[in-house]
Amino acid sequence: MYNIDDIKATLKIRLSKKRFTHSINVADAAVRLAEKWGADKDKAYIAGLVHDICKEIPHQEQLIMARKSGFELTADEEAAPPLYHAPAGAYYARSVLGITDSDILGAIRFHTIGTENMSLLEEVIFLADLISEERDYKDAPKMRRLAFEDKDRAILEALRFQLPDVIGKASYLPAHTVKAYNHYLRIYLQKEDR
Ligand SMILES: [Fe+2]
Ligand SMILES: [Fe+2]
Numbered sequence: 001m002y003n004i005d006d007i008k009a010t011l012k013i014r015l016s017k018k019r020f021t022h023s024i025n026v027a028d029a030a031v032r033l034a035e036k037w038g039a040d041k042d043k044a045y046i047a048g049l050v051h052d053i054c055k056e057i058p059h060q061e062q063l064i065m066a067r068k069s070g071f072e073l074t075a076d077e078e079a080a081p082p083l084y085h086a087p088a089g090a091y092y093a094r095s096v097l098g099i100t101d102s103d104i105l106g107a108i109r110f111h112t113i114g115t116e117n118m119s120l121l122e123e124v125i126f127l128a129d130l131i132s133e134e135r136d137y138k139d140a141p142k143m144r145r146l147a148f149e150d151k152d153r154a155i156l157e158a159l160r161f162q163l164p165d166v167i168g169k170a171s172y173l174p175a176h177t178v179k180a181y182n183h184y185l186r187i188y189l190q191k192e193d194r
Helices: 003-013 017-037 041-048 059-067 085-095 102-109 120-129 140-149 151-168 175-193
Strands: none
Touching: 003 017, 003 041, 017 041, 017 120, 017 140, 017 151, 041 085, 041 102, 041 120, 059 085, 085 102, 102 120, 102 151, 120 151, 140 151, 151 175
């Protein structure tokens, strides 16, 4: 579909060794999750590789790219520089790497903040970023297990962990993350009801 070696060569130039490894690990985790949940494995690998491709350029450059991504940025995102790299990555993927698949672009765009009603591929990349092999936060083993047992629940747990963190830093809550939380909570509660 796309030339993986070319993408990896570009990643090597643009990313530190640590983030290059992270990207490879996310791509590998994404393929395993895609296999489990029935998403496209090739697309998952590419989206995983590319998701952080703009993370190490200046925020100002990221913002310029993010605004050209074709995805609307919410006001809270504009106020949060650490979020720029995701829509910027979607822009880079499309305009430089020639990736036109809207699902891959969406998965890159929403990998940090999530959103409601994510596609399977978007869900896979959101989770793969949290369970990649080098992740060593306290609940990583639990998240790894949950991501393969119940992906909706895993996303909900991730958001329950993510939202207080945003509040703790006195940053704006991304509207997409709030919508994602409500969406995945609804799924969880509906399952509980049955
Ligand atoms: Fe990221
Ligand atoms: Fe990442």
